Amino acid sequence: MSRFFKGSDSESESSSSDDEINVPRAGTTAPRPVAYAFSDEEDEPKRIVRSAKDKRFDELREIIKKMGNHKKIKDMASVLTDFEELGKAYEKAKKVIEKENQIPRFFMRCLVELEDFVAECWEDREGRKQMSKNNAKGLTTLRQKLKKYNRDFESDITSYRENPDEGEEEEAADSEEEEFEMEIQEDFSKSRTKEDTKAAKKMAYDDDEDDDDSEWDMSSDSSSSESDGGEGPGTTVYTAAMFLKKQPGEDKKEKKDKKEKKVRRKKEEDEGGEWEEVTKGAPMIKEAPKMFAKDTEVNHEAVMKKLNEIISARGKKGTDRNEQIALLQELQSIADANNLGPAISMKIMFHIISAIYDYNPNIATCMRTEMWEKCLNTVGELLDMVEANSDIVIGENVLEESENVTTPPYRIRGCVLTVVERMDEEFTKMLQACDAHSTEYVDRLKDEKAVCDILDRLQAYTVPRGTTEEICRVYLRRIEHMYYKFDPEAYDNPQTENKTFQEMEEMCKFIYAKDLTDRLRTRSMLCQIYHQALHDRWYEARDLMLMSHLQDTIQHSDVPTQILYNRTMVQLGLCAFRKGMIRDAHNALVDIQSGGRAKELLAQGLLLQRQHERTPEQEKIEKRRLLPYHMHINLELLECVYLVSAMLIEVPYMAAHEMDARRRMISKNFHHVMRMSERQALTGPPESMREHVVAASKAMKTGDWKACKNFILNEKMNAKVWELFYKSETVQEMVTGKIQEESLRTYLFTYSSVYDSLCLHTLSDMFELDKGVVHSIMSKMIINEELMASLDEPTQTVIMHRTEPTRLQSLALQLSEKVSSLVDNNERIMELKQGNLFFQKSGGTQDRQDRFQSNYQQNRSQNWQDRRNQRQNYSQRTY
Structure with a gap:
């Protein structure tokens, strides 16, 4: 009965009570609660229990995927971060990998591809220049860390590069199975959500239908339900499979078939030639454009x-x-x-x-x-x-x-x-x-x-x-x-x-x-x-250099030729040192070493300039002149040879002219090294090459040749310097002999005033030299008037003449020279002032000026001669 029909109260009550019962029509499902439509068993997805291997490997794959995205945009800082995360994740997965007894292929592929990617970026110099500072720093750090990290996998990387496709099928199959499961779950959840919304809309539409249809439906549905035993269309139960386009098993089966087809295609390609998929229609053959047209005659x-x-x-x-x-x-x-x-x-x-x-x-x-x-x-x-x-x-x-x-x-x-x-x-x-x-x-x-x-x-x-x-x-x-x-x-x-x-x-x-x-x-x-x-x-080398006169004209040559000249002079100095020509070696090396710019003068690197900075263009030009590394001359060897040569020349000279205020400086660099050592408050055992030379110089000043030799020739100095020479034993023997001879000369200069006579045999034993060598050294010193003594041949002794002033007399002579120079300066200043006043008062004609200048010169020369005579008389009295 229609709900719009109005009858008696009883009928209306009965009709209203009938209307409260919502009976679905045939062909539709009854509107039931969602909780009833989808049971708890259907709502909850099946819980997948994953092994430790899958968890760790998935973590590695996620990091590799993220690294691949960063490599595409060349974000080297992020790639470095991903690489560090990958190393940590691999450490976590090490137990699983040890159980498997095999490093995963995808991990080795990642390391190989990353190594090739870093090498390609490093060779691209233009690209490196355009990188940001952060990315450039990341690339440098990544290159160093990757090189160090890959040392542990050298054999595995080598085997992978030889057979990169080996084991790829099994790995692809495992990864595809996992992807299939994930896709099924995603499709299932999406389809359920979509079908639920459609069903809800449809049920809302069915509720708004007329009551006449609903009554008819109720009768038909009830009859059908009774005949079917309560399991009719009105009592349909919703399941997850109803909302899926394909059954989960079917989809998985199709994807497995595709995977098998892909593996089979790979095997066919390996076994015999290329595999080409046939498409519908006529095949399209793509040809590379030809150099000449088809009918053109190639002549x-x-x-x-x-x-x-x-x-x-x-x-x-x-x-x-x-x-x-x-x-x-x-x-x-x-x-x-x-x-x-x-x-x-x-x-x-x-x-x-x-x-x-x-x-x-x-x-x-x-x-x-x-x-x-x-x-x-x-x-x-x-x-x-x-x-x-x-x-x-x-x-x-x-x-x-x-x-x-x-x-x-x-x-x-x-x-x-x-x-x-x-x-x-x-x-x-x-x-x-x-x-x-x-x-x-x-x-x-x-x-x-x-x-x-x-x-x-x-x-x-x-x-x-x-x-x-x-x-x-x-x-x-x-x-x-x-x-x-x-x-x-x-x-x-x-x-x-x-x-x-x-x-x-x-x-x-x-x-x-x-x-x-x-x-x-x-x-x-x-x-x-x-x-x-x-x-x-x-x-031969010395004579050719002297005959060429290149030292006079080399400053007019181009810069590469000047660099070659510097290298030649250095090699000439090293040759003289090996031959025992110490003074020649010092003269050849002094120009290179005196300025402290040997590295730049030999084109073996650039030094920082304090006065002014180079422009980028100047720096490029100077870098183009640098020599390859295999042509370099060892700078530490060069400095050591120079300082040892300076020590063998300078220390005896300083001992001979200790009281001479006007003594010349042979080697400025050597004196600078000595002064820097004297300024130190605490002097420890020598460590660097310079400190060894300084300690040896101090030992030579006292005539202790053994200590001097031990400072110059020891294991540390051998490893740094002397073993770089060919046949280093010969060079070391030569250096030892020179140290003995110069220590003897220094000893005689320093302590000659203490002795009345010296025995040649004693000196020979003290310095472990032959008597002939000692006799030769003493004779040269006497002939050159460096030592005031005479040789007594029968007794083989040296008799001192006592003509050298004592220390007090030497200091007095120095004081008298300084006072006399001070007096000269004061007199010169006073005379110049008086002369200027005289010219201002008298008007100053040219004749008067000339006469004054001549008188001044005569008086000055006479005063100088008088003072010289006084000093000579004083020195004779003191002697």
Whole structure:
């Protein structure tokens, strides 16, 4: 009955009571509470119990994923943080990994990819310059930490690089299964939420339907429910599967099938060729654009036209340099395939090398490693072509209009010498840019053999057909790769003719005779002097340096030549020291060591300047002049040799002129080191090289030669200095002998006033010298009037003459000299003042001025002569 029908009260009551019962219609579900529709068992997802291995590995994967995102944007500071977190997470997972007895492949892949990524960023010098300060610091720190961290996994990383695909299938399968479970749970939760909202909307719509339909539905539903035993459509129970598009098992099954298909495809690719998926429709074949059109005839004109087209893009903004090199190489292969002759192939090869040199737009930076290797191989191929086709005329004097690449005789514009010189310069840049203490520097240094081989081949090609200037340039390049290399055979057998010495002498003589620029002659002469001094040929090197007179004109040379001159003088000084020429060694090294700028003068590094800072341009220019590390001279060895030479000269001189107020200073640097030591309040045992020399000097002043020797020659000094010499035992014996001789001289200067006579035998035993050596030293001192004594040959004694003043007399003489100089100054000042007053009062004519000046000079000379006579009389009385 309709609820809008109005009847009696009883009927209305009965109808109202009937209306309170909401009966669903057929085909719909009864509106039931949500708690009833979805039971607790259906609401709660199944709890997944995960093993410790899965937890730890998932933590590692999350960090690796985060690191990958940071690598994409090159946020090096964040990558460093992720790497540190990865190390901590790996430490936590170590127990699990030890149980598995295998490091996970994804972790090794992360380390290998991170190592390659850091190496790529480090080689990209332009990119590093554009990095922020934080990212640049992060990259440097990450490189150091990663290198140190990967040492523990060297064998695993090596095996992974050899077989990167091994074990990837199992790992992919495990990771995909975990992803499937996560996706099923997410799909399940999303679908439940979506279907619940739809069901709620539908039930709200059904409640607003007419009562007539509901009554009809009630009757039909009740009948159906009775017939079905209470399990009809009106009592449908909602389950999770009703709201899913696919059953969980089906979805998982499909994804497993995809995974098996992927693994099967991988195996097929490994077993036999490439696997290609067939799509609907006709297959589309993509071909690379061809160099020439299909119907174009490939001849000399077409190739030259294409070559000019490629070269025209050289240097333009936006030109892909890699693509330009690839196009030129492809054009060369096409020319070779069509047998267009060796001339056109050689011309293209010249342009390929030029494109490789142009790859790096900044002249101050070096090539990348792969480009350098390509350059080395390409120059070698060019020399092969040049040697195989000696009839082809190649030169810079060949004009482009007169080139002929079609028919013999061939003529090509180009210069093989310039190409090789540029390659040699790039090799030097590569060594300058490498870290001197890294394996990269050693790898690059191995290429020097290939560079020297190319120079030898260039010399063999240039000498028969080149001009005099070109031959001199080739010779100098070879000399500059030879002069600093030590040959033990030539050192041990100086009398025999050595091949290296012969070659260098022949090349240098040719340059001396034929060079017209004067620069090549100067550099070759300095290289020859350096090479002679390196092998201890002291007299040859010294004579060549004195004959060249380079010390008078070197200041007018260019800076690299001045650097070479400094290096040559240093090597000459070291050679003199090894030969026992202490004074010559000191004279050769004093100019380099006196200013404290030896590192900069030898082009082995830059020093901070206090007065003014360098501009960026000046710093770039000076860095370009720096020498590669393998050509450096040890600065600590150089300073030690200089200070020891200064000690052996200066200490006896100071003892001989102790009371002389006007004694000259032989070595300023040595005196500065001594003064700095005397200023110290507490003096401990020596640690540095300078402190050892200072302690040895103090011992020599007292004549204690054994203490002096122990300070100079000990284990610490041997490791730092003396073992750097070839045959260091010979050098140490020479230093010991010099210390004994100079200690004897110092002892005689200091204590001669105490003795009446000295026995030569006693001095020989005291300083452990032969009697002949002691006799020679004493005789020289007496002849040079350094010691007032006489030798008694029968008794082998030295008798002192007592002509030296005592200490008190010496101090009195010094005081008298200072007082006399003070009186001279006062008289000069008074006379000048009186003369000025006289001229002002009298008007001062020119004659009076001249007369006054002459009288003043006469009086001054007479006063000086009188004072000199007085001092002589006083000294005779005191003696």
